[in-house]
Amino acid sequence: MEKLEKLLAAQREAEAEIKEALARGEDVTKYVSISAGNTKMGKVASVSQLPVLTCPARCNGTCGDKCYAKKLAILRPTVARAYARNTAVARFAPHAYFKAVKEAMLRSEYFRFHVSGDITDIRYLHQVVNASKLYPFCQVLMFTKRFELVNAYIRNHGPLPKNLHVLFSGWTNLFPTEAGLNPFHLPETTVYAKDEDIRPEWTLCGGNCLDCAIHDGGCWAAQPGDTIAFKIH
Numbered sequence: 001m002e003k004l005e006k007l008l009a010a011q012r013e014a015e016a017e018i019k020e021a022l023a024r025g026e027d028v029t030k031y032v033s034i035s036a037g038n039t040k041m042g043k044v045a046s047v048s049q050l051p052v053l054t055c056p057a058r059c060n061g062t063c064g065d066k067c068y069a070k071k072l073a074i075l076r077p078t079v080a081r082a083y084a085r086n087t088a089v090a091r092f093a094p095h096a097y098f099k100a101v102k103e104a105m106l107r108s109e110y111f112r113f114h115v116s117g118d119i120t121d122i123r124y125l126h127q128v129v130n131a132s133k134l135y136p137f138c139q140v141l142m143f144t145k146r147f148e149l150v151n152a153y154i155r156n157h158g159p160l161p162k163n164l165h166v167l168f169s170g171w172t173n174l175f176p177t178e179a180g181l182n183p184f185h186l187p188e189t190t191v192y193a194k195d196e197d198i199r200p201e202w203t204l205c206g207g208n209c210l211d212c213a214i215h216d217g218g219c220w221a222a223q224p225g226d227t228i229a230f231k232i233h
Contacts, residue, residue, distance in 0.1 A: 003074050007050055007084075010077070014084035018092050028093050032100035033082035035115065037210070044141075044209045045108045047101055049087040049117030050080075056118065056145050066232060069116030083116055090120065098127045105131060105138045110213045110220075113142040125149050129157075132164040141209070141219055143169045143189060147181045154184050165220055167228065172196070175227075187222030191232045202229040 021028050037043040051069035073080040090097040105111045119125050125146075132140045140163055144150060147168055153160075160166060168176040170190040176182040192198055205218065205228055212218030219228050 003070075004052065006074050006077075007053055007070070007080060010073075010080040010084040011050055011053060011087065014081065014088040015092070018085065018088040022093060027096060028089050029096040029100045031085045032089050032097055033086055034100060034104045044110045044112050044213065045104045046112040046115050047086060047104070048083055048115045049090060049120070050083045051116045054087060054117040054120050073116065087117065087120075090124065094123070094127060098131060102131050102134065105135045105140070108138050110139050110141070110210065112209065113140070114144070119144050119146040119149055122149050122152065125153055129153070129161060129164065132161045136161070136163050138163060139213060139220060140164045141167075141213075143167050143219075145169045147176055150186070151181075151183060165222065167219055167222060170227075177225075185224035187219075187224065187226040187228065189219070189228045189230060191230050193232050198229065199227070202227050204228075205230045 018028055018031060021031065032047070035046045035048070037045065048069070051067050051073055069083075073083055086097070089100075101111075113119075113128060119128070119142075128140070128142065132138070140161075142164070144166060145168070150160075150166055150168070166186055168182055168186050168188045170176055170188050172191060172193070175190065176188050177185070182188065190202070198204070203218065203222075203226060206212055209219070213220045222228055
């Protein structure tokens with residue numbers, strides 16, 4: 001709980017900062033942090049929010065306990081601050097948040113939502129879909145545990161854009177399809193420990209998002225019924 005308080009403190013500080021900037025009439029787009037990539041993802045641009053705090057309640061007691069994004073944010077205050085600012089801008093000035101996202105997508109062939117964090121509400125999901133439609137040349141990847149929001153969108157508005165690749169994130173004890181949470185058969189992900197049995201139908205993560213994207217494989221090419229498996233890290 002003490003560690004989580006560090007994230008809550010970062011959230012409170014960022015919310016106050018963004019509210020003050022908006023009160024001054026600032027364009028808070030400049031507060032949005034877009035990552036150009038990392039060693040695992042390669043040069044895939046991404047935007048993230050605070051881990052755990054923006055994730056659904058089902059994460060508590062499961063992946064939330066082992067979340068690498070949470071560990072990173074707690075260990076590195078600058079990372080927590082960037083995630084917190086993104087979260088605050090998305091909440092209080094979504095137009096500015098998605099302006100920054102769209103500017104990044106315009107310059108990118110590949111873009112990923114949420115190396116940390118998740119969809120916060122249905123309006124956020126609509127903005128993701130609209131941005132993906134606006135830039136069909138940009139392949140967009142998003143993992144989510146907000147199954148109910150994605151299901152509601154598809155039920156009410158039809159299929160997602162072809163360049164928006166949404167995967168339902170499972171866990172060692174949660175397979176969305178088996179739990180009846182994936183009625184539209186979106187591809188899924190799961191995780192496995194070093195000593196855990198690997199199902200033969202799983203596709204194992206190759207370790208680099210850009211490499212998979214270039215070779216049209218892994219998460220970027222996952223089809224209904226597919227499961228991509230990640231080693232717990």
